[in-house]
Amino acid sequence: MTRRAVVRGTGHYLPERIVDNKHFEQMLDTTDEWIRTRTGIERRHFAEDGQTTSDLGMRAAQAALDKAGLSAADIDAVIVATSTPDLTFPSVATMIQSGLGIQRGFAYDVQAVCAGFVYALANADAMLRAGLADRLLVIGTETFSRIMDWTDRSTCVLFGDGAGAVVLEAAEGKGDNTDRGILALDLNSDGRYRDLLYVDGGVASTGTAGHLRMQGNLVFRHAVEKLAATAHLALDKAGLSPEQVDWLVPHQANLRIIEATARRMGLPMEKVVLTVADHGNTSAASIPLALSVADSRGQFKPGDVLVAEAIGGGLAWGSVVLRW
Numbered sequence: 662m663t664r665r666a667v668v669r670g671t672g673h674y675l676p677e678r679i680v681d682n683k684h685f686e687q688m689l690d691t692t693d694e695w696i697r698t699r700t701g702i703e704r705r706h707f708a709e710d711g712q713t714t715s716d717l718g719m720r721a722a723q724a725a726l727d728k729a730g731l732s733a734a735d736i737d738a739v740i741v742a743t744s745t746p747d748l749t750f751p752s753v754a755t756m757i758q759s760g761l762g763i764q765r766g767f768a769y770d771v772q773a774v775c776a777g778f779v780y781a782l783a784n785a786d787a788m789l790r791a792g793l794a795d796r797l798l799v800i801g802t803e804t805f806s807r808i809m810d811w812t813d814r815s816t817c818v819l820f821g822d823g824a825g826a827v828v829l830e831a832a833e834g835k836g837d838n839t840d841r842g843i844l845a846l847d848l849n850s851d852g853r854y855r856d857l858l859y860v861d862g863g864v865a866s867t868g869t870a871g872h873l874r875m876q877g878n879l880v881f882r883h884a885v886e887k888l889a890a891t892a893h894l895a896l897d898k899a900g901l902s903p904e905q906v907d908w909l910v911p912h913q914a915n916l917r918i919i920e921a922t923a924r925r926m927g928l929p930m931e932k933v934v935l936t937v938a939d940h941g942n943t944s945a946a947s948i949p950l951a952l953s954v955a956d957s958r959g960q961f962k963p964g965d966v967l968v969a970e971a972i973g974g975g976l977a978w979g980s981v982v983l984r985w
């Protein structure tokens with residue numbers, strides 16, 4: 662028998678304020694048409710003043726608990742993926758832990774930018790397999806609007822705020838790829854590419870939060886090449902082929918990257934979960950948001966094979982294969 666991390670519930674939260682592409686036409690040399698055709702993004706949500714990353718994450722976590730039919734007292738551990746924490750410390754995870762009223766177990770943050778949720782799932786899977794937790798909340802939550810340079814048209818039109826969460830629960834499986842739950846993971850990073858996508862501030866350098874800087878076209882090329890490769894590797898580890906995939910749940914950065922990845926995997930777009938038009942790039946929140954939105958639409962059936970993949974600053978990238 663093998664301990665498997667099975668998804669018991671999903672939830673998400675998006676701030677109420679929705680900003681469409683036209684908004685940027687008034688302040689920058691850009692157009693709705695450019696943003697739509699180059700990225701697939703039509704609108705995004707922005708947090709209100711004073712609304713923090715932990716506020717968003719807590720609402721998503723509560724929604725996931727409600728969906729799972731569980732209460733905070735059932736949770737052993739909280740793992741949060743974020744690059745936009747409320748404070749330098751304590752972790753967003755401990756803030757959400759106390760906000761939900763959880764008084765036991767452990768909580769910590771993982772920072773792998775847009776790949777953060779895949780890294781957080783890998784952490785949760787390892788904790789669960791090691792017997793350190795039976796039920797975990799894994800949350801991706803971001804307020805990237807706080808690190809935008811609003812004069813830089815090549816970045817500020819791309820990102821949005823939001824949060825998604827899943828409850829993972831231990832279940833006994835047979836140990837083969839017919840089990841429900843996380844079947845395989847693939848994680849990678851290569852710090853030689855750290856200058857392609859970074860924030861130009863921080864505690865130990867400038868003492869400021871800084872602004873996001875990106876060489877978009879170079880990141881684009883790495884994304885197209887690396888995302889299909891990591892998805893294939895994780896599928897190989899799971900002993901599954903792309904034909905057996907029911908749903909691709911990609912990081913929602915750019916529709917053209919998503920289409921290229923699906924093409925390289927031989928998957929039709931009907932098998933791809935898409936939220937990029939409505940959310941923009943929400944970094945570590947993008948995959949759990951997409952999971953929760955698709956789940957609430959009833960898109961996943963028990964037994965479906967899902968592949969989620971992401972790449973972001975670092976560069977850091979990876980993928981996960983799970984059976985719903």
Ligand code: ACO
Pocket residue numbers: 690691692695696699700774775776814815816818858876877878879880881884914915918942944972973974
């Ligand atoms: N409106 C109008 N023109 C623009 C805009 C804009 N908002 N932004 C850039 N341009 C211009 C550029 O200035 C450039 O003009 P030039 O030719 O006169 O110099 C032209 O458009 C082409 O620029 P490129 O950067 O080559 O455009 P590209 O087709 O590559 O699209 C984009 C840019 C959308 C950023 C794309 O490269 C991309 O999506 N990259 C990957 C982003 C990503 O996936 N990031 C990973 C995760 S993010 C994270 O980890 C935080």
